[in-house]
Amino acid sequence: MARAFTSRRVAFVATAGVLALGLAACGGSSDSTTSSSAAPESSAAPAPGEPVKVTLITKDSTNPFFVAMQEGAKEAAAAQGVDLTVGSGKAEGDDQGQIDLIEQAIARGDAGILITPISTNVNAAIEKARAAGLYVIALDTPTDPPETVDITFATDNCLAGQAIGQWTAGWLNGEKATIARLVIFNDRMVSVDYCRDNGFLEGLGVDVVDPTVMGDEAESGTYTTGAGGDYEWVCLEATGANQEGGRAGMEKCLAANPDINVVYTINEPTAFGAAEALKAAGKTIGTDVIIVSVDGGLAGVEAVKAGEIQATSQQYPLLMASLGVEAIATIANGGAPPQNTSANGQFFDTGVKLCTEDPQDTVTAAEQWTAQQCIDNAWG
Secondary structure, eight states, X not given: OOEEEOSSOEEEOOOTTTOOOOOOOOSOOTTTSOOOSSOOSSSXXXXXXXXXXXXXXXXXXXXXXXXXXXXXXXXHHHHHTOEEEEEEOSSXXXXXXXXXXXXXXXXXXXXXXXXXXXXXXXXXXXXXXXXXXXXXXXXXXXXXXXXXXXXXXXXXXXXXXXXXXXXXXXXXXXXXXXXXXXXXXXXXXXXXXXXXXXXXXXXXXXXXXXXXXXXXXXXXXXXXXXXXXXXXXXXXXXOTTSHHHHHHHHHHHHHHOTTOOEEEESSHHHHHHHHHHHHHTTOOBTTTBEEXXXXXXXXXXXXXXXXSSSEEEEOOHHHHHHHHHHHHHHHHTTOOOOOOOSXXXXXXXXXXXXXXXXXXXXXXXXXEEOHHHHHHTOBO
């Protein structure tokens, strides 16, 4: 798949036989600028002259990743004549907000829903939508179980985690890893959270007991990737995946052990907060301690270039959302549904690259790009 990304436009070519991208719907995108006078009963083709209706539901509307996803969906909807409704939970963790938006999409007679599911608490509402005839696509975060939705468009989050873990092992080159783990939640298990976190540990070469549970591995032992060495994880702090949470979580970790030299962060806003706390503690990032992350937004990969983040896995939210809008419009107009492309056959893989200014021979999970290459392909 050939891809070029900017903050304003997304260009893509779908693999032959995977997605049919010639759509014929009419209308406009919304927050909400176009509406139809009579809603279709299900995801069948809309009545003549009426647009295909799609709802995008993100976890929140402030995280740059989800803002970029909304932009990608709006651009695709405008290009395809889809009537798009955009909504989100009030904050990361607002299950009920997502459930309410799913109910509204059903009542509106939408053809389909794109959703970044917060947790399994939204599964019943998703199943209700599918029973009503809506085609439901998960974006970025797979549902648990995956078959709760019709298909998922996502980065392989486990692979993204493995790439930064492998990079970390190379950077350590046998040195002891004293690790801080800054996750979204530590009181519930969400697929994007445990997949990235456990992927990081697996990439480092730490034995993971249950890949769907965080924190059940040995608190100390040896890592085996690269030169191998000893490890100790100091903390598993919930951050809400935001900058303030990242700073607060890092402060707690440093209070537990000021000798931390590896910081894993769930995303780049969390990484920015962690960097603030580390600097306030007198740490030199890139020398005393490294920060690794997942996202690949413009601010994040610029931070890689500046040495504030040492490695981050880049994903492509504009592509996820754009392909999702097109897929639902295609199906509503009688076209074929998309097919899974991932190695495990459970989702449509939108790709991942590892962004770093210090490539390591230990990395096999993803192609390594320079910060500038990632900037040229960044969102946000």
